[in-house]
Amino acid sequence: MQWRWTWTGRIACGGPPGEEVLAAVRDARAGGIRVLLVSGRILAELEAEFPGLAGEFDAVVAENGAVLALSGVVRPLARPVDPQLLRWLTERGVAVRRGMVILALQASAAHLALDAVQDLRLDAQLVRNRGELMVLPAGVTKGGGLVDALSELGVSPHSAIAVGDAENDHALLEAAELGVAVSNAVDSLVAHADLVLPAPNGVGWRRCSPARCSAAPSWPSPAAGGSTSESTARAGRSPSQRRRRPC
Template identity: 40%
Template sequence: MLYTALAIDYDGTLADAGCVSPAALDALNRLKGAGFTLVLVTGRTLESLRAAFPEMALFDRVVAENGAVVHRPDTGDSTLLGPPPPVEAIEALRRKGIPLEVGQVIVASRIPHEKTMIDTFRELALDNAVEFNKGAVMVLPAELTKATGLQLALDELQLEASKVIGIGDAENDHSFLALCGASVAVANAISSVREDADLVTQGGAGDGVVELANYLIAGDLQALARRQRDHAPLTASGLRPTRSS
C-alpha cells in the first residue's frame, strides 16, 4: 500500500459549517476498518473540537491549535509544543474589545481584528507568528505550524511522512500538506491550496473526503488523477512523480 495514513484538516475539509456529515463519518470508519491511520490536523482548540465533533476518538492523533497541541484520544493525554498564551497580550486585547478564543498555546480571533492582534503583540515585544484560516486569525509561537505538530504525531505513531496523504482547504494547511507524501485539496479550497495540491477532489467539504476515502480504500489514486484530468485539470499530471515514487 503506497499510503497507509490520512492527515485531514477539520473546518472546510472534513466538516462543512462546523459539522461532519454522516457520509463523511462513515468514510472515516471505513478507512479505519481498512487499516488506515487517521490524524486530524486542525486550528481549533481541543475544547472547541470536542464540542463540535464528539467522534474525534476515531483519530489516532489529533493535532490541535494549528500544530501547537498533539492529543492522544486513546489516553486523553496531550503534549504542548509551546508555552501558554502570554497573559499580558490577552489582557491588552480584551481591554481593546477584541473577541478572543484562548487555547492552551494559541490566541485566536477573526478578521478584521488581525491588525489589532499583530500590533498588540508587537507593542509587547512578543515574538509570535500569525496564521490565517480563511476568516480566522491565530497568533502562536513563531516556530509552530500544522507541520510541526503533524511531525510529532507521526514520530509517535512511527510513521514516515512519505506514507501519509494529506487533505486540506485553507492557508494554514500549506505546511502540513507539504510534509505529506501526497497532498489533496477539496474543491472548495482556496486557490493557492488547489494549485499546490497533487490532486483536487470534485466534492467540497465532507464530500471530497468521502471521494478520497473511496479511492484510498480501492487502492486506486490513479483513478482520481485520471478523473481530475478529464473533468477538473488543476495540475499537470495528477500525482507528481517525485511524490508517487
C-alpha cells in the first residue's frame, strides 16, 4: 500500500519558522505530502507574527483544536468560552487574550482561572502549554482539531504523523498514526511518543524526513485489517503496545 503521509506539529519556537524549516515544508508539499500546522495559539497572533502563514500549509488548526483555517476560510470548531469568564478574570487584574474560541493567559494565573470556572459553574477546561494556559470548552483538543482538518482534506488519521513538544500535544499524538516528540519535549510527552527526534523544535522536524519516519511503523493499515475505530488505539495498538523509538 502507498502511504500518503500528513505531517503536523512543532516546527517553530518563539517566532515564525526559519527558512530551512519552511524549505522542508515546501519540499514535503511538493512531494505530495500534506503539511498541517496545529497550534495552541490564537490564530490572529500567529498571523501577526508570521504573515503568509496560511499559504505555507495545507491547513492551520489553531487555538488548541478550536479553530480551523483551510482554503481561505476560517471557522470555529467549538462554541466560544463563556464571556462571563473573561469579565471575571479581568476584574481581578488578570491579563487575558481572547481568541475566536479560547482565552489565553499566563500559567501563573491558573489558580484564578480555576476559581473562575468553579465560581461560574462553567463547562470549561484548563490546558497548559508550558508557561501558557488556555481556557477551552470541554472536550476541545488538538487531536480533535487534527481529525476535523484531515476529514476536510480527505485524509485518514492512519496516514498522519504528528510532531509535538508540550503538555497540550498528548491528544495530537494519539490522534495520528505515528506520534513523535522533539528532543526538548516535556517528559510526559517523550514517554508517550512512538518516536523521539534527536533535535529540538523545527530542527528535529526537519531532520526526521518523511521517508525515514514513514518506514518506522510496522502496524497494519486499515486496508490490511487495521482498526479504524477511534476507541481503539491507533491501527489496532493498545496503549501498552506503544513504544518509543529514535528517529
